[in-house]
Amino acid sequence: MSTLKRISALTALLALAAPTLAAPKISAQSIIVNPTQPELNVQVWTNRDASGDGNPVYQIGERISVGVKTNADAYLYLFNVNADGNIDLFFPNAYEDSNYVPAGTRVFPGNGARYSLSVGGPNGQDKLLAVVSTTELSLNDIAIFEGQQNFATVSVQGQDGLAQALSIVVNPLPDNAWVTDTAFFRVGNVAQTPQPQPTPVTRIQPGQREDGSFDSAMVDAYARLKGGESLGQATTYAVPWGDGWWQKFGGVGAYGDAALLHANGSSRSYSVHGRLLARYLALAQAENGATRPPSRLGWAAGDEKVIPQNRYGTTGLYGFFQNGALYDSQKYGTFWLTGPVLKSYQGLGGSGSFLGFPTRDQSLLNGAWAADFEGGSIRTVGGAVKIYRK
Template sequence: MRDSIRSLSTLTLGVLLSGAAGASDAKLSAQSIIVNPTQPDLSVQVWTNRDASGAGNPTYQIGERISVGLKTNAAAYVYLFNVNADGAIDLFFPNRYEDNNYVAAGTARVFPAGDAAYNLSVGGPAGQDKLLALASTTKLSLDDIFRFEGQQDFATVKVKGQDDLAQALSITVNPLPADGWTTDTAFFRVATAAQTPAPQPTPTARIQPGQRQDGSIDGAMVDAYARLKGGESLGNATTYATPWGDGWWQKFNGVGAYGDAVLLHANGSSRSYAVHGRLLERYLALARAENGAVRPPSRLGWAAGDEKVIPQNRYGTTGLYGFFQNGALYGSEKYGTFWLTGPVLKAYQGLGGSGSFLGFPTRDQYSLNGAWAADFEGGTIRTVNGAIKIYRK
């Protein structure tokens, strides 16, 4: 493992993480290592080549090639770590081949790039592995965590184990503004040898909407696919309908500008609804930050209505609206995708939502002096002494 890191051509990955100790401002957790509890506007997404959503848990064999992708919604400096089962930690970006870790807003990066002079391969031991992406609006001083020695191509990380990494990173980010940093994690399993799957019958047709692996059908998903003209908006199913939290979901490849999509069906509900593109990306990012994406994010819950395309408003902004059990997502190319919930959402929608003088949200709902607040294109909503106040710009 250590020799591989010093190689000119290959960095070997293997990550297995344990629980983390507490900290003051940064939230340390076994699931996500280190999390900004303020839910900043800045977001970063990390994924592996076998799970572009970043929410799954694909399996790799030891020695198998792997690539890692990331994307930020704003310009940021990004650091990519892994933690091995034995506690050794690797920093694989930045490195000598790609030493500039400044990532432009909305730019997707893949490591290694197609023309890179190095490779990433999966190292042992076998187990549950994790990747950590840390994004900051300012360049971080991480000399106490890693260093490049001599002409080596990948840095030597001084700390060992998730606990020490989390503590060291929490000290580094503590002086930063609350909205100045964020993290994301991705999971993958490492197997020691190729696993031979049980013989499966050759499919005679593609996977159908609502089809479970045992051959049964989720009728609510079938109805939703028909209602939404799924062939025009969802595309073809790429997975079977699979249990998720206390319900079901099924992935689709999307059609054109709609982007990747899922059908969500909460247990106890007679209807299923779709979430697409940028709304899906944010929905899953919130789930990953909150619970490792093993269930929907509690601030939103399950989809409770069909997505709507919002025509151009008075500010010339267009976008998407997604309605959920506990809140809503509003997404626009101009500002990004943000969540609203509770009395703030109720007041906003009572005025006409994004079509009102408020327009689209320009950041997530946030806490101000212990009460909820939200900022929009044309004004703000504040909670003052328990009452909702609305202000024009």
């Protein structure tokens, strides 16, 4: 048995959407996956967290196995950086020297492998890093096999050293020729007798229902939205909701939690994120116990949009639904508009007009609809819409 004493890796942080996308890079604090939709995809996880998004605890001496899934044949590299910065390259190794792996799911060590992996010290936060590439990487400046070693000796130390070395290695490659993923776990302080662990299972996929079938509209939406960069990993199956389907995702960075919504009869599925999703679900909870979408908004009818800074210096988000819209700004909050008020507001240019962002929900005032904004208000008087400047 080979004791792998340093199971860990660099943090993977997906770049948020921005007007100008930066080139892919590796920094000391993050592995940033290509900003364009890559042809390659890789997922990595441990046997105690098949989602790959958690932080399970292992004790020193316990056995561990690592699951990896790729969507294409590629060269695979598995690194570890432990709590004190020591690094291992545990695949490829002398037991499995060919690291060109076919598309699909593999577990390390595999059945019948001539080695096993167990957790060593020190206690603390450990991370796993998987790198796949369409071409074989030259890692001679990072790790080498010496003599009869079964595992390579890594010549760099700490996240900074590994990040700098990997940056040099992948820099000449095309933007879509490499991609990364990471998983985390903690090492405790109580030694236990190593026990066999269950084989990792494949993550829930976008659009996947519990019976194994797929909602094709959700699958298409995940690809259209570059879901790995904006939605993250699925945390639930696609399940019935009202007269349609919904699936929840973990979100990426500042995007927050996310969901794909697919109304029955529609050929497309749309996304809702973060504060917009929280307000949408709160309205559903208040109206019907969250058993279906809120009637004042209905199903998502478009992907949410980022709204650039307006004349008042306010930025935010816009979500479009069958019966209304949600507008969100950090300055004021998240509010709903619908009907003639929304139609008149958008006809003026919405948040980019002199009205700016909503400052409260649309409401009934003396039996008529009223909405207040940064730069004015809208009222319905005798069925007619009246617009006022401040």
